[in-house]
Amino acid sequence: MPLVEVRELQMHFPLGGLPALLARLRGLPAPVVRAVQSVSFDVAPGETLALVGESGCGKSTVARCLLRLLDPTAGSIRYDGTEIATLDSDAMQPLRRNIQMVFQDPTASLNPRLTARRMVEEALLLHTALDAADRRARVDGVLEEVGLGRELADRHPHELSGGQRQRVNIARAIATNPRFVVLDEPTSALDVSLRSRIILLLESLRARHGLSYLFISHDLATVKYLAGRVAVMYLGVIVELAETGELFARPLHPYTRALIAAVPVPDPDSQRERFVLEGEIPSPMELPSGCPLRGRCPIEQPVCAEPRRSGKSRLGRYVACHRV
Amino acid sequence: MSDLLEIADLTVSFDSDAGEIQAVDHISLTIRAGEVVGLVGESGSGKSVTAFAILRLIRRPGRVKSGTIRFNGVDLGTLSEEEMRQIRGAKIALISQSPRTALNPVITVGRQIARLFELHGGLSARDAHRRMLEMLSLVRIPDPAKRAGQYAHQLSGGMCQRVMIAMALATSPQLLIADEPTTGLDVSIAARILDLLRELGAKTGAAILLITHDLGVVAETADRVVVMHAGQVVESAPVRTLFHQPAHPYTRALVRSIPRVDRTVTMEPIPGAVPSLLDPPPGCRYAERCGWVSERCRIARPPLTRVVADHEVACYGFEERRDAAG
Numbered sequence: 001m002p003l004v005e006v007r008e009l010q011m012h013f014p015l016g017g018l019p020a021l022l023a024r025l026r027g028l029p030a031p032v033v034r035a036v037q038s039v040s041f042d043v044a045p046g047e048t049l050a051l052v053g054e055s056g057c058g059k060s061t062v063a064r065c066l067l068r069l070l071d072p073t074a075g076s077i078r079y080d081g082t083e084i085a086t087l088d089s090d091a092m093q094p095l096r097r098n099i100q101m102v103f104q105d106p107t108a109s110l111n112p113r114l115t116a117r118r119m120v121e122e123a124l125l126l127h128t129a130l131d132a133a134d135r136r137a138r139v140d141g142v143l144e145e146v147g148l149g150r151e152l153a154d155r156h157p158h159e160l161s162g163g164q165r166q167r168v169n170i171a172r173a174i175a176t177n178p179r180f181v182v183l184d185e186p187t188s189a190l191d192v193s194l195r196s197r198i199i200l201l202l203e204s205l206r207a208r209h210g211l212s213y214l215f216i217s218h219d220l221a222t223v224k225y226l227a228g229r230v231a232v233m234y235l236g237v238i239v240e241l242a243e244t245g246e247l248f249a250r251p252l253h254p255y256t257r258a259l260i261a262a263v264p265v266p267d268p269d270s271q272r273e274r275f276v277l278e279g280e281i282p283s284p285m286e287l288p289s290g291c292p293l294r295g296r297c298p299i300e301q302p303v304c305a306e307p308r309r310s311g312k313s314r315l316g317r318y319v320a321c322h323r324v
Numbered sequence: 325m326s327d328l329l330e331i332a333d334l335t336v337s338f339d340s341d342a343g344e345i346q347a348v349d350h351i352s353l354t355i356r357a358g359e360v361v362g363l364v365g366e367s368g369s370g371k372s373v374t375a376f377a378i379l380r381l382i383r384r385p386g387r388v389k390s391g392t393i394r395f396n397g398v399d400l401g402t403l404s405e406e407e408m409r410q411i412r413g414a415k416i417a418l419i420s421q422s423p424r425t426a427l428n429p430v431i432t433v434g435r436q437i438a439r440l441f442e443l444h445g446g447l448s449a450r451d452a453h454r455r456m457l458e459m460l461s462l463v464r465i466p467d468p469a470k471r472a473g474q475y476a477h478q479l480s481g482g483m484c485q486r487v488m489i490a491m492a493l494a495t496s497p498q499l500l501i502a503d504e505p506t507t508g509l510d511v512s513i514a515a516r517i518l519d520l521l522r523e524l525g526a527k528t529g530a531a532i533l534l535i536t537h538d539l540g541v542v543a544e545t546a547d548r549v550v551v552m553h554a555g556q557v558v559e560s561a562p563v564r565t566l567f568h569q570p571a572h573p574y575t576r577a578l579v580r581s582i583p584r585v586d587r588t589v590t591m592e593p594i595p596g597a598v599p600s601l602l603d604p605p606p607g608c609r610y611a612e613r614c615g616w617v618s619e620r621c622r623i624a625r626p627p628l629t630r631v632v633a634d635h636e637v638a639c640y641g642f643e644e645r646r647d648a649a650g
Contacts, residue, residue, distance in 0.1 A: 054510035054512065161597075192538075192581060196594075197593040220585050221585045224585055224588075225591060259512060262511040262512040264514075264515065265584060265585060266582065277512060
């Protein structure tokens with residue numbers, strides 16, 4: 001059974017200000033931004049599922065729905081069989097020790113006034129009944145595990161490097177022995193040499209504790225290294241979902257092809273596919289009818305104006321394209 | 325190709341309460357006319373400080389302690405501030421990492437470009453406006469007439485970077501310094517910005533100094549690559565040589581440390597961290613992270629020496645291994 005099951009998740013944000021006022025005066029329905037139109041996926045125990053896509057595709061909104069930092073507009077999120085999309089915050093609280101998150105900005109997500117030790121301990125205070133001695137032992141153990149020695153435990157964030165700060169964030173996330181951790185671009189604020197070490201740390205933690213990750217990223221090279229399966233998002237929908245090796249060897253959806261082709265590779269002789277989309281991502285307030293890639297896709301045909309297909313699943317692979 | 329820019333023995337330091345931070349330490353590099361040179365390294369390697377030194381924009385507490393920077397044979401250090409201003413922007417243009425903050429938020433983007441033609445080209449308002457629209461089409465901004473009347477906040481990040489490129493090229497510079505021009509942009513937008521830079525560089529004959537930490541960007545864009553580590557140049561080579569026969573252990577480590585989309589690799593992080601630039605050790609600044617280190621490396625800094633034509637490396641370990649191999 002999957003650990004996390006997401007079905008037809010939707011997240012719409014109401015627009016305020018002038019557009020809302022004009023719509024009301026005209027008797028039209030209140031305008032909304034459809035950040036997540038309809039998204040379904042599973043995360044198996046011990047699996048890393050990557051959610052990739054460019055700015056504005058809705059990947060971080062999905063993450064925040066899973067953590068219930070947002071109240072989804074519609075759809076279902078099951079964690080270990082329990083429906084959590086509609087739980088109120090009191091009912092959600094006991095589950096939180098199992099569902100944790102590492103944020104993108106290692107500095108902004110730490111409290112500048114607390115030491116590394118204290119921040120990790122806070123997670124234990126909130127979610128466990130450990131006494132002071134046990135908490136201390138657990139904090140030491142977890143900091144050690146993420147590669148922060150005792151001499152760093154009593155430092156404040158400003159006394160730590162960017163890589164060390166992200167290690168504190170990871171320590172805080174795994175302190176309560178969660179089963180599911182959402183990683184929202186955990187390496188994108190880090191320098192090249194630090195990035196590879198954090199990637200290896202995340203991978204070893206997953207292997208050792210059987211963690212499941214939802215790894216949100218726009219960095220396809222890192223995704224290829226870490227993820228078992230990859231879901232590609234565009235304008236609030238998943239356009240392709242496949243096993244990582246398959247996806248990179250044979251991307252089927254035109255958006256996936258374009259995305260992979262755009263990553264520069266450190267090989268001056270590489271002969272890669274040039275597959276370029278027209279224009280830029282449209283605003284989620286003005287979604288095209290039919291396929292979301294309409295107007296940008298190099299293999300577009302009249303059929304693409306028809307309502308978007310829910311996608312075909314074959315051998316565990318999902319592709320939402322009229323032309324594939 | 326003749327040398328357009330020649331940096332010799334440049335040292336830049338910043339004074340702090342704790343002491344002197346040696347951000348750039350006796351570096352030399354040249355850029356030939358029309359060439360794309362990639363300047364690579366981790367944060368704190370001195371890439372951006374080098375760019376600022378070229379533009380003579382190092383301000384207190386920073387200071388240029390030694391070295392000369394010649395542009396078209398003229399020592400920029402000898403120019404008056406007024407003469408330097410004629411070069412800055414007009415002959416050497418800068419594209420910075422955050423295009424939105426580099427643009428003026430309260431002037432339309434069209435006006436910002438047109439003003440360059442008036443100031444540097446002496447054109448009338450009408451001609452400047454026409455040239456501005458030409459520039460916006462050159463950098464492939466759709467519907468230039470509409471976009472020209474908009475402000476930076478109304479444009480996407482990729483669009484802002486196109487406007488920056490249009491501004492940089494408006495004065496037909498001979499050297500374009502692009503400091504992390506695609507960092508923070510989405511991959512598909514970034515790819516097109518790089519294509520555009522390369523294409524316009526070739527079209528206008530401008531040389532490009534491309535500063536980046538992304539080896540992929542360098543491989544796909546640069547003709548030649550200069551690798552910096554902790555304020556020192558460790559290797560300089562044509563792009564194919566650098567990726568196929570890297571000589572310096574740092575270059576090798578850098579290439580091995582990154583995940584790749586094009587093949588399956590075992591990623592090996594570079595050991596250690598960039599050393600503190602506050603009273604750095606006298607020898608090679610990579611010594612503490614290096615697998616080839618010997619006593620010699622800690623005592624004296626290895627000089628940049630020629631491997632073959634156009635390929636230079638600063639490493640005693642490499643020399644010893646090469647000599648041993650005969």
